[in-house]
Amino acid sequence: MSIMASGSTRHPIFARFYAKVAGPALDRAGVAEHRKRLLTGLSGEVIEIGAGNGLNFPYYPAEVRRVVAVEPEPQLRALAREAARAAPVPVEVVDGRAEQLPAADGSFDAAVVCLTLCSIADPGAALAELYRVLRPGGQLRFFEHVRAGSPAMRRVQRFVDATFWPLLCGGCHTGRDTQSAITAAGFTLTEVDRFPFPATKIPSPAATHILGTATREHSDQAGPQ
Template sequence: MPVHHPIFARLYRRLSQVMERGGMAEHRRALLEGLTGTVIDIGAGNGLNFAHYPASVGRVVAVEPEPHLRQVAQQAADSAPVPVEVVDGLAERLPAEDGSADAAVVSLVLCSVRDQAAVLREIQRVLKPGGQLRFLEHVRADSPGLARVQRALDATVWPRLAGGCHAARDTATAIEHASFTTTRIDRFLFPGGRTPLSFYISGIAEKKSH
């Protein structure tokens, strides 16, 4: 099913630049530090990760289904410090071979996919044994009151206004349930203050070897 959010895509392009200047760029840089080999960047958006990939990365396959954001991402790829190939595709059906990636990156993506479990299974499929999932996501609040507000937003207009985003997802638990081993997780507020949209996690999980 095609993904086409022309109004949201243009708003997100502007909002994401404000977030970058407000400190999100530093979180992206920390997220990508130390990566090597072939990386699949899922839901690459307008390509804000690209500038932060270390030279040790040999190749990035950036998957973005929204046409406007994909076009902007291609422009960012042209000036990236590592080779980046921008492709069309859905997180639930990644255009990559089994066991072909050393790492997968999701940043502000798992909140908006239709089926988190299906996406995490796809990430498991494309990762090599022991491959890493790097994640940077906004998540469910740590207080019952704010979590109720988040669920109310998700049940009304928020997903339609925000390109499918859901505020109340417990993404850390979903990653654990998808047979990843979380080796690092940081929780923080962004941009500060306790609002329904200010709870974030960032971290590393590894594909379990069977």
Template sequence: MKHEVNNPRFARMYPRLAAWAEANGAQEHRAEALAPASGQVLEIGAGHGLNFPHYPSAVSSVTAVEPEATLRDLAEEAAHRASVPVTVVDGIAEQLPAADDAFDTVVCSMVLCSVRDLAAALSEIHRVLRPDGRLCFYEHVRARTAGFARYQRAVDLLWPHISGGCRVSRRTEIAITQAGFTMKHLRRFRFPEGRNPAPTAPFVIGLAQPR
């Protein structure tokens, strides 16, 4: 079943925006988030393939799901340069194209902010992970300070309409535990640093396992 998304304006803009972040620390964040990955991996929302160079040698294969047509084409090009075997497929997080207990690792990098139904997506992740599997994630989240969180909620009145559905005020790390995962590691940080932070500045890198 096709779930193709066509958002060419965002797809053209996103690689240029992401290039700045990669050059200013995001590459290191991706490597940190992916370090625990092993075995057969499902990556959700692969974008244009920025994670592909950072998979460790313990990974045997990656199935990379990307619903946006333009980004998926770019991901397929990046897959040829990847450090591990990568297959790029169409699909959405709420209906993953995978059998139950099919993967050792699921990877989410700056994608759970934009899925339409976060609870459904996390339920699907839980379904496709093996009982001893792991969820590796790198996401921006709602701030823990009340003032910044109010700012993020206000930004979300407009932000999703100009950023491919991204929402800056989601409590993604809390949703992960509510979806039946045990948090094994969580590091919070602000990225990029600065006196006037972007609404996406609160980040987490984490590792969770199904309960």
């Protein structure tokens, strides 16, 4: 996950851990294939929130004219700027919060959230901002770990989220109902794949993931009520 919490966005210990340990561990577990699926078919102007240290950058297709990558954590942002130099498309890495994006209304063809909404203090506000900056008909691409399907694991998620998990993991929460939050923000879901990741012998509260696409409707009346 990246770090997009409101308020203080300096998490230097977790930033170093994510860049040197968690990110490479996800790569070994096969996350690259999910990143490719997330970004395949994108084109035009794209905004990515919670870009972290730029792990998505290599997978943007050539049809993308520009990526604005928003990351508030200083150390991760610096690493993302280094990664942007080797990206196959132009990437501009900027400081900013998901709840108040530095972009004009309707200025992007697509938005990307990848292992990010778990750590935002107000994911509803962040999704409303993404809705605002997308052009009518624009796509939201998402890859997030979410609330588990089983009641037993949901109880585990509530426990870890109320105790130690957010403190250790840069504000991350394991049990958010992100799919419902996306529709509540006004988006129309067009594709959702739900699956466990990574494969582990011991069940993890952060294992349930969704990957998919939602759209901002063309009508100005579509949106959060």
